[in-house]
Amino acid sequence: MQPKILAGQRVLVTGAGRGIGAAIARRCGEVGAHIAVNYRSQRDRAQRVVRWVQDAGSEAMLAPGDVTRSSDVGNVVSNVVQNWGGIEAVVCNAGAPVIRQRAEDVGWETLQQKVLGELKGAWLMVAETFPYLKESGGAVVFVTSGLAERPRTGFLAHGVAKAALNSMVRYLAFEWGSYGIRVNAVAPGLVLTDASKEVIGRQMDAPDVPLGRLATAEEVADAVVYLLSPQASGLTGVILPIAGGGHLGSGGFLRQ
Numbered sequence: 001m002q003p004k005i006l007a008g009q010r011v012l013v014t015g016a017g018r019g020i021g022a023a024i025a026r027r028c029g030e031v032g033a034h035i036a037v038n039y040r041s042q043r044d045r046a047q048r049v050v051r052w053v054q055d056a057g058s059e060a061m062l063a064p065g066d067v068t069r070s071s072d073v074g075n076v077v078s079n080v081v082q083n084w085g086g087i088e089a090v091v092c093n094a095g096a097p098v099i100r101q102r103a104e105d106v107g108w109e110t111l112q113q114k115v116l117g118e119l120k121g122a123w124l125m126v127a128e129t130f131p132y133l134k135e136s137g138g139a140v141v142f143v144t145s146g147l148a149e150r151p152r153t154g155f156l157a158h159g160v161a162k163a164a165l166n167s168m169v170r171y172l173a174f175e176w177g178s179y180g181i182r183v184n185a186v187a188p189g190l191v192l193t194d195a196s197k198e199v200i201g202r203q204m205d206a207p208d209v210p211l212g213r214l215a216t217a218e219e220v221a222d223a224v225v226y227l228l229s230p231q232a233s234g235l236t237g238v239i240l241p242i243a244g245g246g247h248l249g250s251g252g253f254l255r256q
């Protein structure tokens, strides 16, 4: 039995139907949080995550909606507040699709779409939940990426977009600290999910990761639990790499 370190927290996780978001929802539920499971289209998978959380003894609800659509975000947040009366934490995990292209092949439209997609999804959600986070002295965690700080061939648009999110984390932490709102990020290295399999294909080894293996979605989720917990009450504006030490790597991985 795990200590219920998030007991009573009402947590909204975006993109929680599968992959890293689903692991975050499950882990937060296992340690006592109520979880609103946001997803865009795959209802069955999101419903499965709701069941995991309920089986762990916590409350969970479906919160469908596209985080890049203002009206959807408004509906998601008002449904959660109608059900549970407030929100203590938001995890902005849903990202814009990753396209792997060499820098010279990245068109302006692609770069613009990627950067705006990442920023919009995160921004609309934090702006909409701000009154509730202010009321509860809550916390925000963004899921960014190690690629923001450590270039790898083919990921210019993704890295630039996630770097903008890292900057948003620091600015929000700086300004919203006075309301008692903490804003942090996890920056995973490569993690096996539907999205990464699509982009990387078979190349899933980790030659320049000091721990000798990729981090798992569950390890990313454990870091999010920590950042949301009272144990991290002194932390804000932090970007935490979850990459088995891959953020220290030489650059051999994915260089081709």
Ligand SMILES: NC(=O)c1ccc[n+]([C@@H]2O[C@H](COP(=O)([O-])OP(=O)(O)OC[C@H]3O[C@@H](n4cnc5c(N)ncnc54)[C@H](OP(=O)(O)O)[C@@H]3O)[C@@H](O)[C@H]2O)c1
Pocket: 014, 015, 016, 017, 018, 019, 020, 021, 038, 039, 040, 041, 042, 043, 045, 065, 066, 067, 068, 093, 094, 095, 096, 121, 143, 144, 145, 146, 187, 188, 189, 190, 191, 192, 193, 194, 195, 196
């Ligand atoms: N996997 C990695 O190696 C890795 C590494 C570093 C950072 N990250 C970041 O971690 C996050 C999750 O990645 P992942 O690999 O777990 O992705 P994934 O397996 O593709 O899962 C994406 C989830 O997000 C939902 N989603 C996508 N766009 C959405 C939107 N506009 N509005 C609402 N929900 C949306 C999907 O909903 P549906 O199921 O309904 O489509 C799905 O539940 C992303 O921000 C990604 O950039 C991933």
